[in-house]
Amino acid sequence: MKNPLNRRDVLIGMAAVPAGAAAIAAALNQPTSRADRKVGYAIVGLGSYALNNIIPQLQRCRLSRLTALVSGDPVKAKRVAAEHGVPERSIYSYGSFDRIRENPDVDVVYIILPNSMHAEYTIRAAKAGKHVLCEKPMAVSVAECEAMIAACRQAGRKLMIGYRSHFEPHNLHAMRLQREKAVGRTRFVQSEHGFPIGDPAQWRLKRKLAGGGSLMDIGIYSVQALRYTSGEEPLSVTARESTNRSDPRFREVEDMIDWTFAFPSGAIGHGFSSYSSGHNHIRLTGDGGWIDLEPATSYSGQRMRVRRGAGEEQVTPPPGPAINQFVGQLDHMAECVLTGRDPVVSGEEGLRDMRIIEAIYRSARDGQTVRL
Amino acid sequence: MKNPLNRRDVLIGMAAVPAGAAAIAAALNQPTSRADRKVGYAIVGLGSYALNNIIPQLQRCRLSRLTALVSGDPVKAKRVAAEHGVPERSIYSYGSFDRIRENPDVDVVYIILPNSMHAEYTIRAAKAGKHVLCEKPMAVSVAECEAMIAACRQAGRKLMIGYRSHFEPHNLHAMRLQREKAVGRTRFVQSEHGFPIGDPAQWRLKRKLAGGGSLMDIGIYSVQALRYTSGEEPLSVTARESTNRSDPRFREVEDMIDWTFAFPSGAIGHGFSSYSSGHNHIRLTGDGGWIDLEPATSYSGQRMRVRRGAGEEQVTPPPGPAINQFVGQLDHMAECVLTGRDPVVSGEEGLRDMRIIEAIYRSARDGQTVRL
Incomplete structure (x- = not known):
């Protein structure tokens, strides 16, 4: 449970970032025959946040759509895929995840896994040539955050952290x-x-x-x-x-x-x-x-x-x-993919928070003020 | 200005602590011919808090009444005295304050002065045989608070601190x-x-x-x-x-x-x-x-x-x-005087806060946690 105070899904469903179809088509990283093609998302991890908040919102997006699923539970994955029109060939296990490289329908990998798995899957996604949207906390250490940023930079791919309040x-x-x-x-x-x-x-x-x-x-x-x-x-x-x-x-x-x-x-x-x-x-x-x-x-x-x-x-x-914050977040990442701009909440933003979090832990442990 | 958010005086004017007239008469510290005599207050310091909040509320009290004024401004004191039926003989300057000992109409001295003057006037009031209600902060140091408590104890007089929220x-x-x-x-x-x-x-x-x-x-x-x-x-x-x-x-x-x-x-x-x-x-x-x-x-x-x-x-x-908090506070002190019970916010309570305040200053200065 990420935020217990209000779990109603009063959804408004307006895209945060309008973008012209021509600009989208011109900027698309991967070749496509249709100028109105939306940015394709693979969702990694089918927990309640993915199922209740992200996947339903992808259907309301202007620039984003669900194109693949990654899960350790093939039965659940098959059910969700059927519900949302994802072809069976676009279902991956954690073992077969790296084959996502061969899937042209996937532009962005959205990582919604336990925190300690964020770094590994971000780096594997970048190596597979995919852009990454990763849930917060970005990882479990500053060192991991730095490795994730380096991997995405090396692959020439965008890295965004799921700070949805920036779209609320x-x-x-x-x-x-x-x-x-x-x-x-x-x-x-x-x-x-x-x-x-x-x-x-x-x-x-x-x-x-x-x-x-x-x-x-x-x-x-x-x-x-x-x-x-x-x-x-x-x-x-x-x-x-x-x-x-x-x-x-x-x-x-x-x-x-x-x-x-x-x-x-x-x-x-x-x-x-x-x-x-x-x-x-x-x-x-x-x-x-x-x-x-x-x-x-x-x-x-x-x-x-x-x-x-x-x-x-x-x-x-x-x-x-x-603006619905989930839609805003998803379409912002899509727009970044389409236009080449950097996300407002990039990997560097996630790294900054992780530096602060490590300092908070250190200060609490040592009983002293820590300079940043 | 003590509390700026709301300065309206929406006053309710009910006594906090009912007390029978017989109990009052029996417990009165000073002899009186009338069983229904209220506890007499001398107000020390005629700033805005005294004028706008305390003096008007004394008129609504069941057990308390205004009987004397102490001020460095004789013109102001005369005007306030006339407005509230205080006889001219019961107006004191800071120089003549100690003569309050001779005034049988004064049971309690209520000190509403700048913080650094609290200790001096509390001790002088106790030496004059009066009970003391002192505004917060009780004083400007732990040492002063301890001296105030000792002076009131030695004189056999009550000491209460003006923590009005305890009556709100x-x-x-x-x-x-x-x-x-x-x-x-x-x-x-x-x-x-x-x-x-x-x-x-x-x-x-x-x-x-x-x-x-x-x-x-x-x-x-x-x-x-x-x-x-x-x-x-x-x-x-x-x-x-x-x-x-x-x-x-x-x-x-x-x-x-x-x-x-x-x-x-x-x-x-x-x-x-x-x-x-x-x-x-x-x-x-x-x-x-x-x-x-x-x-x-x-x-x-x-x-x-x-x-x-x-x-x-x-x-x-x-x-x-x-209950109106000012009335509640004034009549609680009156009841303590009349019955001999200790105030719920005594000098010891003020001392506790002062110990904490000194620790807060020390921690902020040294950048370290301070044990209490």
Whole structure:
């Protein structure tokens, strides 16, 4: 469960990035006979996020379509393929994955696997000549992130990380308001993310598969939010962890982590991550008011309030087109493939978060502020 | 300005603590001919908080009344005295303050002076045989707090600190809900307090008078809130400061301080204090939901929301009697004087906060976690 606060799928289904058919055809990396061909996605990993959020949204995209599936469960893969018009020849197992190179219908490989498998499949996809959209966290270490970036660069392929909030209208509006100084000079940014995790046997609670605990899985939303709402990069981080190691869920990974960023402007950022309580919140406070999102990064149902001086205003929905964040993300990657531009949330962006996450863990472990 | 978010005085005016007239008469410390005599208050310092919040509320109290004024401004004192029926003989200057000993109409001295004057006037009041209600922060150092407690103990007089939130129904209801585990086991408590401070010449920005910056003045609400909502005492604190020393307001005192408490239960507390942005918020998150107050500690207009599972509920007004926090505080002190019981927010409570405040400053200065 990535974001528990709101699991309704209130979908709007408008493409984030309009692009002319001619530009698309001109820029297509792989030869095609039809100018209106959409960018083909192979989905790697058929867990609930892929099945409930990504695959249904591909059908609403303007520039993207589902063309292949990669799964360790052939029965499930066959069923999903039949439901979505994917030919049986475009179903792969993890063993046969590398043969995806020979599939001209696949432009992008979208990796929705446990964190520790991201690096391997990104690198294999790049070697197979495919562009990569990889779920967050990008990997489980800075070293892996760097190897993934190098592999995609070497193959001349795009690498994007699944930071869907960059395509979600409330979050985009918050970034815009901050840039316009709508609530004045930024002073304090806070973001808390968490959910009470259940089954102790799930992969998220195994260090080998997840690479870490709540920070890797849900806290990364707070790390990102502090950066994208403030528009600043932290100079240092001070962190503390609190985990009850006798709780069967937390034998291998952390429960709660709390950290503070020092930003170059003098603003303070505070982040929090939990596997034992529910949080989904971003607030940026300036010297003239605040911008508040809660839920902030749910699949849908975001709510936004803005306070300026004494007045408080609901800003839901925010101004601008009603973009579905999943569609926006998928079509943005498609547009990057078609036009050659770089994704707004590239591998470098994922690497930045991983550097910060490693610093948070180090600061919590050593009890000292870590410079970035 | 203590709390800028809501300065409307929506006053309800019900006594917090009913007490029988006979019990009052029996317990009165000073002899009186009338069984229904109310406890007499001398107000020390006629700033806006005294004039706008305390003096008007004394008229609504069941057990308390205004009987004397202490001010450095004789014209102002005369005007206020005339408005509130205080005889001219009961007006004191700071020079003549000690003569208050001879005034049988004064039971309690309520000190509403700049922080650095709290210790001196508390000790002088105790030596004059009076009970003391002192505004927060109790003083500017642990040593001063200890001296104040000793002076009141030696004189056999009560000492209470002006933590009005302990008499405010929303805050009381939050404490009750936490004790009843209404949102489960406490995991994270957060509280932010601040306001953009104005005139650089005011006493709050002078170290000698204020003893510190935003933490002393408004951040103490966050310190208190983390303790009274969680019902726990911090084991350690990790803090960071951010102050632009070229801002004319912050030549002598800090702007923003951010800190984290480690609580014995494993819960984390996060506090924030600012003189450059507006905050007035408390949230306690348990493993089953959260309790949110915003504004939390304003003079009036508190709002409370409770989330349990997927459901969110407005809890304004909370259940129970509609107590005005100022009246509740004044009559609680009166009841303590009349019955001999100890105030719920005694000098020891103020001392605890001051120990924590000193630890926050030390941690921010040294960049290390400080054990308490």
